[in-house]
Amino acid sequence: MKKIIMPFTLLLLILSACGGGESSGQELNGNDTITYESENGPVEVPADPQRVAVLSSFAGNVMALDVNLVGVDPWSKMNPRFEDELQDIEEVTDESLEKLIELEPDLIIGYSDIKNVSKLEQIAPVVTYTYGNVDYLTQHIEIGKLLNKEKEAKEWVDDFKERAQVAGEEIKDVIGEDTTVSVFENFDKQLYVFGDNWGRGTEVLYQEMELAMPEKVAEVALEDGYYALSPEVLSEFAGDYMVFSKVDDADLSFEKTDTYQNIPAVQNDQVIEVNAAEFYFNDPITLEYQLETYHERFLE
Incomplete structure (x- = not known):
């Protein structure tokens, strides 16, 4: 599993050795x-x-x-x-x-x-x-x-894309090519579902790993990057797997409702919970962490 994830500190050392x-x-x-x-x-x-x-x-x-x-x-x-x-x-x-x-x-x-x-x-x-x-x-x-430092930036981008693609193939070999994944977050008393370019690991999941997005999510979240919804309709946007980016101290009472508990991803223990504060961005340090997290969690 770790063979595709180069530790970021090691990557920096390599890039520094290649010319600062x-x-x-x-x-x-x-x-x-x-x-x-x-x-x-x-x-x-x-x-x-x-x-x-x-x-x-x-x-x-x-x-x-x-x-x-x-x-x-x-x-x-x-x-x-x-x-x-x-x-x-x-x-x-x-x-x-x-x-x-x-x-x-x-x-x-x-x-x-x-x-x-x-x-x-x-x-x-x-x-x-x-x-x-x-x-x-x-x-x-x-x-x-x-x-x-354009050279270093390009080298990291090329390496990251290659490793993310390998990870995506390994994940699809396990969960299935057409298995869908949706990304949610509870922020400021509101639930959101995300498209493929609004942080939260969406770029890694959809753009690099090329995992499948539920059609309903694509319809509402791709253009703006996100879409606000109520807990009552969350099941309509849930993929076979759900990534839940959780904000500290947010109201999670909806998770106790029958509506939420009856979502197949919840019943099948296919909900991946992450710390929202660690997943907001799409910089290299955050992307490395997102890639490693998804690779480990999907293959558990």
Whole structure:
């Protein structure tokens, strides 16, 4: 089972040995810059960034490329998978202007909907991305370009796709080619079912492993990425297997109802429960964990 999952720390060591982040092989100094072609046009950024602040969910991408962080968004900060790496890193938002000034970042990264961009640009170069503008693996390659580590990013993407495909074939050999899987989450007193590009491991399950999605889920969740539903109709969207991304302290009383207990996936003990806080993102660190989790749980 473990033969297809390369430990992420080992992967980083291999990538570092293959050339660090400087594709030219030349030693960089702190004043060197490159021009990154962002969504909003060219931005001059450090060629070897040392103090990156992330205001959206790209912390895992930056860490995977072995680049130093000085500030991260609240969602990344509360991710248990990032706890050790981020324990001494400041929590920041697009409103944390004074704190960011103190942290002296040399690069700020966020989603395109962050506020105070003009003020943030007075602190450091700012690069933003629109969620879903490119697919999740291309997004990591873009982060690699931004951090002058495109080669490392591409190598990881190619390796991950290969390993995920192998895992998918092994899983389908066991559960069946046409066996369906659906992904649910209980968040803020609401249930959601997800399509194939909204984190929660959906990219791994559907895009890379190519496991089957229930037709009803495809009808309502593919375009927007998610669909809100009530517990009373959950069974209509349940696949042969259900992945349940659970939020701490959420109301799970519906699980005791006959409606839920009579769902075939529940009766057949084919519900895979995961910690939502660990599964939100689709960065390399999270994707590695999702791949390993699914490979183990489906083959149990």
